[in-house]
Amino acid sequence: xxxxxxxxxxxxxxxLQVSSQxxxxxxxxxxxxxxxxxxxxxxxxxxxxxIYGELFDRTGEEEFLFREMRSALLSRTFxxxxxxxxxxxxxKHPDTLEAKRLLIPLYLTADRAERAEEESMDLLEKSQxxxxxxxxxxxxxxxxxxxxxxxxxxxxxxxxxHEGILxxxxxxxxxxxxxxxxxxxxxxxxxxxxxxxxxxxLKLLKLYMKENDIDALISTYEALYELDNNEDYxxxxxxxxxxxxxxxxATAFLEKHREDHEDILYDLYKATRSYEKAILLVDHFYSQxxxxxxxxxxxxxxxxxxxxxxxxxxxxxxxSYFEKAxxxxxxxxxxxxxxxxxxxxxxxxxxxxxxIVQKALKQQPDNTFYLDSLAWGYYKQGKCKKAYELMKKxxxxxxxxxxxxxxxxxxxxxCK
Numbered sequence: 472x473x474x475x476x477x478x479x480x481x482x483x484x485x486x487l488q489v490s491s492q493x494x495x496x497x498x499x500x501x502x503x504x505x506x507x508x509x510x511x512x513x514x515x516x517x518x519x520x521x522i523y524g525e526l527f528d529r530t531g532e533e534e535f536l537f538r539e540m541r542s543a544l545l546s547r548t549f550x551x552x553x554x555x556x557x558x559x560x561x562x563k564h565p566d567t568l569e570a571k572r573l574l575i576p577l578y579l580t581a582d583r584a585e586r587a588e589e590e591s592m593d594l595l596e597k598s599q600x601x602x603x604x605x606x607x608x609x610x611x612x613x614x615x616x617x618x619x620x621x622x623x624x625x626x627x628x629x630x631x632x633h634e635g636i637l638x639x640x641x642x643x644x645x646x647x648x649x650x651x652x653x654x655x656x657x658x659x660x661x662x663x664x665x666x667x668x669x670x671x672x673l674k675l676l677k678l679y680m681k682e683n684d685i686d687a688l689i690s691t692y693e694a695l696y697e698l699d700n701n702e703d704y705x706x707x708x709x710x711x712x713x714x715x716x717x718x719x720x721a722t723a724f725l726e727k728h729r730e731d732h733e734d735i736l737y738d739l740y741k742a743t744r745s746y747e748k749a750i751l752l753v754d755h756f757y758s759q760x761x762x763x764x765x766x767x768x769x770x771x772x773x774x775x776x777x778x779x780x781x782x783x784x785x786x787x788x789x790x791s792y793f794e795k796a797x798x799x800x801x802x803x804x805x806x807x808x809x810x811x812x813x814x815x816x817x818x819x820x821x822x823x824x825x826x827i828v829q830k831a832l833k834q835q836p837d838n839t840f841y842l843d844s845l846a847w848g849y850y851k852q853g854k855c856k857k858a859y860e861l862m863k864k865x866x867x868x869x870x871x872x873x874x875x876x877x878x879x880x881x882x883x884x885x886c887k
Contacts, residue, residue: 517546576606591610605623625640655679659675689711693708737753744776764801769792789813816851821851828841839869842862843865
């Protein structure tokens with residue numbers, strides 16, 4: 472065989488070996504990358520970190536180094552070792568922003584706050600991007616330099632209008648720089664000018680609670696309820712109105728949102744003595760479910776709204792509603808007592824009234840209001856001793872603060 476053919480054959484073998492080795496190395500690197508990415512997907516950063524480190528050592532590609540650093544931060548492992556590796560890179564590549572962006576949180580994680588601040592100042596000399604302003608603010612906050620951090624974060628917010636940054640800004644203003652009112656103004660401006668998430672409203676609520684500003688709490692909860700018909704917000708709105716003793720305000724709010732809340736509105740109508748509106752709702756309820764308790768409720772409302780409580784025509788109408796209710800099976804003690812006491816007090820039918828009150832007492836034998844009704848019935852019958860014995864129990868338990876109990880006690884004590 473000619474010599475040149477021998478040489479060509481040898482070169483071919485070498486080239487094939489080199490090509491095969493390169494393919495194997497590429498395949499191995501691809502396998503490592505897949506493993507590392509899988510660990511990242513499983514949030515197993517302690518396992519992906521050394522793989523990225525090996526890939527960087529093999530290839531020298533900066534992306535693998537940066538991924539190694541991120542995995543160290545997320546797993547909070549090998550922090551000091553990672554700092555040393557990244558510092559060596561940073562010394563050789565002093566203008567690489569990504570290295571500085573990673574060094575700052577690494578220093579903070581290692582509790583090296585002064586180095587983090589130094590690196591932050593160096594970063595700010597090279598970049599004024601929002602991401603870098605925010606990173607630098609972290610180091611300043613760690614070192615309790617709240618005013619400087621606040622100024623940086625305000626610049627980030629002004630450029631991005633990011634809610635997360637806004638919430639950090641107002642937290643610093645509220646808790647560290649004594650600017651709660653300014654923080655509230657900033658949040659209010661944001662929510663009025665931009666689409667806002669619940670987080671902004673909830674932060675506002677916390678600040679208004681600290682300020683004990685009930686009106687602002689109500690308006691914020693109402694705005695939240697407009698965004699999300701959450702029953703919890705509705706209850707808090709009503710609670711706030713009740714706290715400030717503004718039942719009319721609560722009623723006006725519910726009248727705008729009466730769907731599915733008519734039961735609460737009905738209670739408010741009764742509490743505010745809006746009997747005409749309450750009667751309209753009672754008629755509506757009865758037409759919907761035919762529950763006989765609404766007949767008893769209407770009897771109560773008719774009596775309560777009457778200016779002349781002794782009007783016989785009105786009393787006959789009230790009694791007719793109660794009779795229909797009882798005939799339809801209404802047995803709740805509260806209705807029995809109300810009806811029985813009305814019959815007794817207005818001397819419409821004292822004996823029947825006593826009998827009905829006694830039925831109520833079978834359900835709640837220790838109810839002082841029912842005992843008061845029965846004592847009053849005995850008084851009306853002239854059974855002074857029985858009336859006195861019952862009324863004495865009532866007074867011992869309830870005292871004489873309630874005007875009606877006091878009037879009954881005074882009358883019964885004089886009874887002979």
